[in-house]
Amino acid sequence: MTTTTKPAAPIAATPARRLGPGALALRQGRLEITQFLRSRESVVFTMGFPIIMILIFAAIFNGEIGGGVKFTQYFITGMIATGLMTVSFQNLGIWIPIERDRGVLKRYRGTPMPKWVYFAGKVIMVVAIGVAETALLLVVAVLLFGLKLPDTATKWLTFGWVAALGVTACTLCGIAISSLARTARSGSAVVTPVALVLQFISGVFFVFTELPTWMQQVAALFPLKWMCQGLRSVFLPDSFGAQEPGGSFELGRVALVLAAWCVIGLLLCLTTFRWTTRRDG
């Protein structure tokens, strides 16, 4: 054969029927949820952990915290916040390095899929699993420990925005921290200690005000403490606000700190996110 040219590839004349942004995001979300539900470890760990913790806590502290309020009523706030952080921060901080290592991210980058669709899929998965996991936790707590659910629309509203802002901040931080892990296996080594320390100093396992003051101050720099505090305003009587470090539940400050972490997380994501492993250039 002496010639090397052939007729040019016919260019498709049919108009593009590309999916819209909404459809792309929903498909990606559905795929993420399917993958999550099929990996048994993440289901057991993410969904089961807060429930196991509340069972243990209810067994250890079965008395009252004061004013006719059970310990369970106090600790449920920490368990909800921990659950939300697990499904967002830990889940993404562990899974994204695995996907990066497996070459899944690199493969997405080679398609026309807009980058944001990948993150939208993660957010949809986090929200869906977070809602399911929180609902399950509340049902268990109501049935087994007589948890009192919030009785006013305002409290449910507060529950909603604290959870939404908290999950957003933790999701963005989870995506950001995923870039610290060099390999698939190091994701959990990076994320787990951070999560554990935050849980200890943020009043998840102890009554927050009984912690040393310096510890409270360190915790106040991070989102989990504020998520717990916001949730306490929902599940505890208003009179308990006076016992908080600031003398009230400080909902304005809760919103401010969580929003600030959303901004910090977003900036970190935009500047540090890596689609390929280091050895991959």
Next chain:
Amino acid sequence: MDDQLAISVRGLRKAYGDNVAVAGVDLDVHRGEVFALLGPNGAGKTTTVEILEGYRQRDAGEVSVLGSDPAHPDPHWRSRVGIVLQGTGEFDELTVTEVVRHFSGFYPDADDPVKVIERVGLAGKAAARTHTLSGGQKRRLDVALGIIGRPELLFLDEPTTGFDPEARREFWELIRDLAAAGTTIVLTTHYLDEAESLADRVGVIAGGRLVEVAPPNRLGNRQDALTTVSWRTPEGKFETTESATPTALVAELAARYGGEIPGLTVTRPTLEDVYLKMIGH
């Protein structure tokens, strides 16, 4: 820029620190052509191809792929380029059909997932989770994802690694089908028989430079090279001569021996011979 060119590269350079991976490559690939890039490990094959795919940034040089600079890939360009990376990207929790169907949604004019799965020979595994596939089957899935968008240009980085001989033959048929339909194909390979069997032209890359580009039968002036003629003399010794006119030599020998020449062999240099010489062995 010539419209008949799918790829045009001038003076391409890329270094990682002090290590120069690509040291000035010039290359044209015509539309509809099957172009094979041959070279030892570390010669710069993958770096070159990944620059063309829009995965890596170059240090210097002009590059045009389907009329655009791959350093700034946009979704429209991505939808016209199919990529089969060297490493597989795995979606362990999903089935073959789920993955292919999901990727088909990224492309404006995607092929039918069922047909593509059949075409790459995975019909029997369509409902299997991808982590149960063998190495060769995973590679077929990679190929399916590379062609699902009906690309005008398809990159294949060592596509048949891990294939058994039968699977390689089937794969070659698939590549010939795609080429016959007008798809431009750029493949890197270690296998000389693969390059010889598939490629219209072969580029040999060594030490970050393109040593030669030619149709496989002309590489290293193979067609003009001296032919080695050897035979056994009446004393039982082997005689070997390199000749530009082997036919005349054989005729002369036939006359000398009065018919059959004992132990006659006539060989031209194989692609492997010229290739090994080029890369400095």
